[in-house]
Amino acid sequence: MESPTAVIGGTGRLGRLITRRLLEQGGPVRVVGRSAGSARSAAPAAGAGLSYLRGDVREIESLVAPLAGCSAVVYSVEPGTADAGPDSPRATMYQGVLNLLGALGTARPHVVLISQIYVTRRGHSMNAYGRLLDWRLAGEDALRAADLPHTVIRPSWLTDHRAAGGRIRLEQGDLGDGKISRADVAEAAVQALHLPEGARTTFEMYNEPGPADPDWPLLLGALRRDEPAAVAR
Numbered sequence: 001m002e003s004p005t006a007v008i009g010g011t012g013r014l015g016r017l018i019t020r021r022l023l024e025q026g027g028p029v030r031v032v033g034r035s036a037g038s039a040r041s042a043a044p045a046a047g048a049g050l051s052y053l054r055g056d057v058r059e060i061e062s063l064v065a066p067l068a069g070c071s072a073v074v075y076s077v078e079p080g081t082a083d084a085g086p087d088s089p090r091a092t093m094y095q096g097v098l099n100l101l102g103a104l105g106t107a108r109p110h111v112v113l114i115s116q117i118y119v120t121r122r123g124h125s126m127n128a129y130g131r132l133l134d135w136r137l138a139g140e141d142a143l144r145a146a147d148l149p150h151t152v153i154r155p156s157w158l159t160d161h162r163a164a165g166g167r168i169r170l171e172q173g174d175l176g177d178g179k180i181s182r183a184d185v186a187e188a189a190v191q192a193l194h195l196p197e198g199a200r201t202t203f204e205m206y207n208e209p210g211p212a213d214p215d216w217p218l219l220l221g222a223l224r225r226d227e228p229a230a231v232a233r
């Protein structure tokens, strides 16, 4: 049987869409969240190939069993906004990524990290909330420096519909601004796991006016690869 993909945050609005797409593709999925009970009520109905496991990114030991044997992991976690403590971006966006990497041990699954635009723009107002942007970038850097396949997706403002248009634009360099639908980000995460062009990349995502018929090998293939252990600014 195929190895499972763990979706940490698979109960969330984006995580549920990623989970659904992975299930449509036939792969087993483990939805990982802070409470297996609430996960069951929030995520798609349990069925063949879908399971729910408790895992909190702030507790390394809680991640070991949910991630064991997985060939891929998606990290789609809401950061919290406290300046310090368990609900801070430091705990969820940086230490959480370190905990994920630690819990994997010697396993080398492909990890897709959902980050955001603005992470390199330290003066942006979002950095006032627990230094959200700094810690998100530190988490990205930790993943890029790890010796495993990775994809860092930096969505612009998330929408439930294609509010800015149907076409998808991928960028690098973190200079833009705009909106992207959760469905398009979910598809990008799934495509990045399946296409070789998706590995070792960091990119921003936007919708713009135009047709919604993305050529994923072309979009992902046009991206610059992340250098090993380098910081993609």
Ligand SMILES: NC(=O)c1ccc[n+]([C@@H]2O[C@H](COP(=O)([O-])OP(=O)(O)OC[C@H]3O[C@@H](n4cnc5c(N)ncnc54)[C@H](OP(=O)(O)O)[C@@H]3O)[C@@H](O)[C@H]2O)c1
Residues within 6 Å of the ligand: 008, 009, 010, 011, 012, 013, 014, 015, 032, 033, 034, 035, 038, 039, 055, 056, 057, 058, 076, 077, 078, 079, 092, 114, 115, 116, 117, 154, 155, 156, 157, 158, 159
């Ligand atoms: N909103 C935007 O415009 C925007 C833009 C760019 C990027 N993003 C990012 O995109 C990602 C997905 O966004 P969304 O709207 O889908 O978020 P969401 O609906 O709030 O879902 C977030 C998920 O995070 C999980 N979570 C929170 N703390 C956790 C922890 N300590 N351990 C494990 N899981 C935890 C929650 O699961 P449980 O409650 O089951 O634990 C939940 O499923 C987030 O990282 C968000 O910051 C958002």
